[in-house]
Amino acid sequence: MSPRIRSVSDCSDNYGIMKKTSMKLLGCNNCDIIGDAKPSRLCTSRRKSQLRSTRNSCSTNCSRAFKIPEMQQVTEWQNQCLNEKQLIDGANMIISMPTGAGKTLVAEIVMLREVIARRRSCIIIVPYVAIAQQQVSSLSFFEDKFNVCVEEYAASKECSELMPCSGRLPPIKRRKGESIYVATIEKANMLINSLIEVNRINEIGVVVVDELHMIGENTRGAIIEQGLVKFMHKGTGQIIGMSATLSNVDQLSRFLHAAVFSTKFRPVKLVEKVKIGSSLYIIQPDGKLEFEVDLGENVCIASEKLKNRDPDGLVSLLNDIVPKRSVLIFCPTKQNCENVCKMVSHLMPRSVRERRKAERLAAVKALKNEEDGKLSSLLELSILHGVAYHHSGLTADERKIIEDVFEDGIINIICCTSTLAAGVNLPARRVIIKAPMVGKEPLRKVQYLQMVGRAGRAGYDNIGEAVTIVHSGYEESKFSDMICGPLPCCNSSLNEPTVFSSFILDLISLKIAQRLDELEIVIQETLFGIQNSNSEQLLRETLENLTKYDLVIVDGDGKYSASTLGVAVFSASLSPLAARQISSILLDNLKEGVVLSSHFHLLFMMVPFDIAVDIDWDIFYDEYKTLPRCEQVLLARLGLNEKQLVRCFVDRPKLNEGEPPLRLYISFMLHRLWKQETFSDVAERFQVSRGWLQNVLQATCSNASSITRFAEKVPSFWPLKNLVPDLIQHLRDCSQQELIPLLALDGVKRGRARQLYNAGFKTIGLVASADPSVLLSTIVHLNRRQANAIVKSAKVLLRDQLAEKVEELEEQIGLSRNEILAKFLTCY
Template sequence: MLQELLCRQKDVLMILPYVAIVQEKISGLSSFGIELGFFVEEYAGSKGRFPPTKRREKKSLYIATIEKGHSLVNSLIETGRIGNLGLIVVDELHMIGEGSRGAILEMTLAKILYTSKTTQIIGMSATLNNVEDLQKFLQAEYFSSHFRPVELKEYLKINDTIYEVDNKAENGMTFSRLLNFKYSDTLKKMDPDHLVALVSEVIPNYSCLVFCPTKKNCENVAEMLCKFLSKAHLKHREKEKCDVIKNLQNASNGNLCRVLKHTIPYGIAYHHSGLTNEERKLLEEAYSTGVLCLFTCTSTLAAGVNLPARRVILRAPYVAKEFLKRNQYKQMIGRAGRAGIDTTGESILIMQEKDKKQVLELISKPLENCYSHLVQEFNKGIQSLFLSLIGLKIATNLGDIYHFMNGTFFGVQQKILLKDKSLWEITVESLRYLTEKGLLQRDTACRSEEEFQCNFHITKLGRASFKGTIDLAYCDILYRDLKRGLEGLVLESFLHLIYLTTPYDLASQCEPNWMIYFRQFNQLTPAEQNLASLLGVSESFIGKKASGQNIRKKVDKDIVNRLYLSLVLYTLLKDTNIWSVSEKFNMPRGYLQNLLTGAASFSSCVLHFCEELEEFWVYKALLAELTKKLTYCVKAELIPLMEVTGVLEGRAKQLYNAGYKTLMHLANANPEVLIKTIDHLSRRQAKQIVSSAKMLLHEKAEALQEEVEELLRPPSDLAAGVAPSVEKE
C-alpha cells in the first residue's frame, strides 16, 4: 500500500469486514500518513464523502467496510476517476461466500475488473479452499504459505483426558496427558468441563481466550471462573485493574456492569456484542497490555480485532446451536500464539463423547468451499447489481449485462450453482423485475426484452435507490413513507424524522415489550401521539397488547415495530445515556449502540436517496443534521472531538474538560502533556489521537484550499470547458 501511494502515486482502497477493524487500522496508519504525506480516510457507518475529495497532489488511503467500499467504487466509476485507484486490498476474502455482504464484495471486485485494467487487487484469507474459482474470477496469481511465526498445537479434551491432534494417527489424535487438578465435589458440579484447571495452567502470566457458544454463556463462565480461582489472582497488577474499572465507569457516566465489576479484579472479562464500543475498546486495551489475562468470548471475536492468546479454549464445538464449520474452527484456533511474545500457541477443544465422531471429522476435513451469493441474494445481489451497472453506464443492454455476469465469481461457478435456469434466463428475469418495479425503463424501440441489443435506462426512482444503496426490497416502501411524510411532517421533535430513518430490516426482527411500549407512548406529546395515529398505531391498540387482549383489527406489524425502535432511538438522542435507556427499554446496551449505528448509516442512505428526487428537497437539510446526531449521539460540544478516530464519548468528555475543545486543540497537543493531563491514557493512545486529529485537520484544510482555488480560477479556464468539481457530502 505504501509503495502504491508513495512510489506509483496512486490512491489505495483497503476493505475490511467490520467497523471496529476499520477504526483500528485508521488509528494505526494515520501517523504514517502524517509523516509520509498521504491522507487516511475512514469509510464506515455514516462516515465518508461521495464522491471523495479530489486531491491535487497528495494521495488517499481509503479504509472501508464492505458496504462503504462498494459505494466508494461506484462513486469513482461515476466520476471517471476509477483509474486513480492503483490498488485494492481485501482482508478476509473468504467473506465473498457469505450472504448479502459476500454479494456486495463480489459486485465491487467485478466492477473493478470490468472498468479498470490498471487497478491491482490483493485478496487475503487464512480459510479458503476452492481457490481455483477465485483465481479464475480475479484473473489472479495465487500465493500460499503455511509458515506461522509461532507454532500452533491443537488438542482435544474428553472428560479429564487431553489428546493431541495428529493427522498421522489412525483416528486423528494421540494421547497427550491427564489433567492434574484437585476438584472438590462442588467444583465438579459447577465446572464439569474442567475450565478452572485449564485456565489456571496459563493465567495470570499468559493470556487465554475461552470461546463460548452464546453471549449469556460468556458471562456465566466468567463469573464461574472467578468463584473458584485462587485469591492470589486478585494481587496480580491490582492497581492497573482498579484503573480499568475507573475507566469503564468514566466512559459510562458512572455506570459499571455487575458482572465486570466482579470479574475484572481477577483479570477476567467477557467480550461480546452486548458491550458498548467504549467498554469493548477499554477491555481490549487492558487485555493487549496484559492487565486482563482472560476473555470469555463469542465466535465474532475470532474474525474481529487482533487479540491473540497463549491458549485458546473452545468451550464446545457449537456456535449457538449450530455445529462448528471448519473455517470457523480455524479462525478461532488461529488466535493462539502471539508473535514476538509467545514461543508456542495451543488450542483445546472441549467435547462430549456424543460429539466425538463429528469433531474428528471437523479437525481432519478440508475447509468449506466458497460459493457466490450473487443470485441467492436477489434484492441485495443480482438486481441491485444490474441497477448500478445501468446507472453507472457500465453495461446498458442485455448483451453487455450478460457478458458482465459471465465475468463474475457467480459466472465462474454457474455450472455448479444453477440447476433449473440458465444465466441468460436469470438475467432476463431480473431486468424484467426491475422494469416492473419502475426502477428501469426499456427502449421503446425494443420489440422484446430478450433482444440482445435491447437498451435499458435508469428511472429517477432507480437512480435514487442506487445512489442511496437502498435495499431494493424496501425502495418503494421508503418512497411511499417519505411521500406520506410530506403531507404532514411533524417537526415539533425529531421523532418523525427518526421513524423515516429507522432501518426496515431491524424493525422486521424486533419483538416489542408491550408494557414498555405503552409506558413510553403515554410520555409522548399530543403532536407525537398524533404522528403515531397517522401511521395507524393507536394508544388503544398498544394498551390492548400490553394487557394481553386479543385484537381482531389488523395493524401493520412492521410499522408498529418500526415505531417502537424509533421511540428507542428518540429516547437515546434526548437522553444520550445508553445505560439509562438500556434500563428503560430492557435492551442490551451493545444492541442499542448497534441500533444507533444502523440508523445513522440508513439515515445517510436516505439522505442520498432524497438528493436524487427533487420532490424531497425539504428532507436534505433535516437529514444531514439528523445523521450527525445519530452518528455521535452526544451533546453538540463533544461532536468535533468525536470525529477523531478512537475518541469515544468518555474520552471526549475528559478531553473537553481538560481544555481540548476543538480539533485544532487536539492536533496541536503534545502527546506527553496529554498523558499527564488525561487520566488512564497510554502513550500509544495519545500519539494515535494526535495523529488522527492532525490527519482530519489536514483533510479539512486541503478541502478548503481546493474550494478557494476553484473560486479564484480565471474565467478563461471555465470558458475552455474545465468544469468545476461539485462535491456532495
C-alpha cells in the same frame, strides 16, 4: 524444508533479499524490474499505454522503509511471494495461508509500492468495523513516514459538517500525496461506485481484500463480488485477495484472473488438541486423535461444591499458562461468556487474582469513564481478578479497552464469542473452545480455523495451543466430522434476487453495461456466472422487474439507462426492494405532514426495517402515552391507531422486523438518546444491551444518510433533503452542543469530551496543537497511547477540513490549488 522466520537485523542475506524485493516493489532506479499498472480487461490498447508505470527514483524512501519497526520481521515465504513476477508486474493475486502467517505485511508492502512509486491510492477491504479501526491504527506509520493519508470508511465514520472528509463519497482529492482507504465491505462498494461515477477510479492502484473467503457468505459476500467486478471492468489496478480458509481456489482465481500463492507455513507452530472427559488428545493432520495425557481431577478445586462449578475442568487448562501467558476462551453464546467469566474469575488462584491491581483498577475507571460512570458489576469484578468477557453486548469502546488491557498483559483471560476470532486480531498463547458450538449450531470448519488461528503470538510465543472441550457422544461425532471434512466452497450469493437486482442497477447506472449482450458478458465473468449456468434467465427476469418498477428505462435500440428513481436508488446504495418500501412509507408520512413540534416523527421515519427486538409492551404503553396528542394523531393516520395498539398490549404478539409497532418501539429508545439520556439508562429501561443499542444508533444514522442521498435525487422528497442532515449530526453525537466538535476525535466519547472541554481544550485546533504529554498530565484515566491518538486525530481532522475548503474554492473560483495557496500566502 519448511520456511523459517528470520530477523532482518540478524540476517544479512535475508536483508539483501528484502532490500531487493522492496527495490522492485518500490520501482527504484537501481532495480531491473518495474511493474506496469494493470489495465482493465475492457481497456483499449491506447488506454493501456497511457497507464503504463514510469520508473520513480525513490531510493531515499526505500532506505527509510527499513527503519520502520513494523516491517522489521520478514519470512522466507514473504520474500518468495514478494518476488513473484506476476505480483511485481501488477497481476491480481490470491494469497492463501494459515492465520498469523503474515499476509498483511505483504499487502502493506505492495500498497507502499503503489503510493510511493506509482503515485496511486489503495483500498483495503475488511469485514468488520473493529478490524477497520485496527488497520487504520497499524497503517499510521504510512502517514508518519511517507505522507500518505490513511482514511477510514466504516459505519462509525460518516461525512458531516464537522468531519467533511470522513467517509466522504467520492473521497476528497488530496493536494499532496495519496490515500489508503480502509473500508468495510459495504463502504468499499460505495467508494468504488463513487469513484467510477466521477471518472476517478484510475486513482486506485491496489485493492486488497482481507478474508476473501467471505465472498461466499450471504449478502455481504455478494457485495464483495459486486465491488470487485465493477473495479475489474472500470479500474486499472491490482487486486490482492487474502484468506486462511479457501477451498475452491481454482474458481476464485478464474473469477479474479489471479495468480495463486499458497503455503502452509506458520511462524508460530500450532498444536491442536481436544479434551474428551478428563483425557487430552492431540489432533493429527489427518484428523485422527492421539492420546496425550489424562488430566484427572481438577486439583485446583478443593471442595465438591466448587468442582460442580467447573464440570469441564476448564481451570485445569489455565493453570500452566496464566499469568505468564494469555488465554482466549471461546464460548457458544453471550450468556455463556459471562457465566464462564464469573466462574473463572472466582476459581483462579489468589496469586493470579491479585496481580497488577493498580493497572486493573485504572482499566475499570477507564471503562466507567466511557460509560458515564456505570459498569456491569460482573465485568468490574472480573477485570480486577484478571479476566473479562467480550461480546456484542458491550459497546465498541468497552471492547476496545478490554482488548488493549489484554494485549498489555494487565488481564490474562478473555471469555468471548466467535466474532472475536473473525473481527479482532488478538492472539493468545492458548485458545480454548468451550464447546464445538456457535449459538445452537455446530461449529463450522471456517469458524474453527479462525478460532484456533488466534493461538500463538508471533514474537512472544514459540508455540500456540488450541484445546476444544468436547463431550463424548453426539458432540464428539459432529466434531470429528468437521475436523476430517473439507472446507466448504465459496459459493456466490448473487443468485439472491434482491442482491442481483442491485448489482444490475449498479452496472446500468455506472454505464459499465447497458445492453442485454453486454450485461450477459459481465454476468458470465462473475463468480456467480462461473458457478451457475442459468444466469441469463435470472438476468432477463431482473431487467423485466427493474423496468416494471420504473427503475430503468429502455430505448428503441435496446439500451438501458437508470430512471430518476433508479438514480436515486443507486445513489442511496439501497436495494430496489428496500427502496420501494422506504419510498412508499416516506411518501405516506410526507402526505400526512411531518410533525415538527419535536424530532420524534423524523426519528421514526429513519428507523431501519431490518432490526428485531423483543418488545416489553408495558414499557411500550408508557412511552406511547407520553407522546403529544399531535403525534398520536399522526401515527393513527399512518395506521398505528390507539385501538390497534391496545390490542397489541393485550395480545402481546412477537413482531417481525419492519412492522410499524416494532419500529415505533425502537423510536422510543432513540428519542431518549436524543434527549441526552445515557446509553446505560436507556438500555436498562428497555432491557437491551448497550452494544445492541449502539449498533441500532449506528444503523439508524446510516439509514438516514441513505435516505438523504435518496431525497437529493427525487424532487418530491425535498423536505427530507433539508431536515435529515442535521438530525443525523445530532443523533450520532447525542450530546451537549459545545461537546459536538470534540466528539469527532477518534476515541473520544461524551465523558472524555467533557474532560477535554473542562481542561481548556475546547476546539479541535487546541487539541491538535497540544503536546500529548500535557493531555496525559491533565486528563485523568488517559494513557499515553490514547493521548497520542487523540492529538493525531485532531491534526488529521484539521488537514481534512483544509483540503475540503481548498477543493470548494477550486470549484467556485476556477483556480488551481497552488494558485489558491499562493494568493492566500500573499495576504499575510
